Amino acid sequence: MEGAVLQDVRSSLKECTSKVRSASVEDDGAGGDAEVVHVAVTTIEGGRLRVKASEQGYHLLEYSNEDGTSVAMRKEEDVEFESLHALLSHHSKAYRESFAGELGDALSALGALQGSRRSSSSASGEEGGYS
Numbered sequence: 001m002e003g004a005v006l007q008d009v010r011s012s013l014k015e016c017t018s019k020v021r022s023a024s025v026e027d028d029g030a031g032g033d034a035e036v037v038h039v040a041v042t043t044i045e046g047g048r049l050r051v052k053a054s055e056q057g058y059h060l061l062e063y064s065n066e067d068g069t070s071v072a073m074r075k076e077e078d079v080e081f082e083s084l085h086a087l088l089s090h091h092s093k094a095y096r097e098s099f100a101g102e103l104g105d106a107l108s109a110l111g112a113l114q115g116s117r118r119s120s121s122s123a124s125g126e127e128g129g130y131s
Helices: 006-018 082-091 093-123
Strands: 022-027 037-042 048-054 056-065
Touching: 006 022, 006 037, 006 048, 006 082, 006 093, 037 082, 048 082, 056 082, 082 093
Parallel strands: none
Antiparallel strands: 022 037, 037 048, 048 056
């Protein structure tokens, strides 16, 4: 049976795959600690992240540039993130921009849908208020 951490990681990877170059489970904990899962992500910018996922959250273990050069993390970056989305939003400008674009598109579509409902209810003579 798949643990809760691995299920969360798999769900998170499905959500973020369109906003990164690649993302995969490196180690699913099957050989030992099932509550710790290691994930490898390559951002659109080419940064490579090794991430540890656990019940405490997502923790960046290592970051390297596209050329493989390891980047030293500042002490304030040594934190747990509540989600893979939060970690990627913090470490990848292209991820943030892609997510913001998708969110904007969804909000525009919702606004258009609500606008068309308002205009169809106005055309039928329905009032928008409460009695």
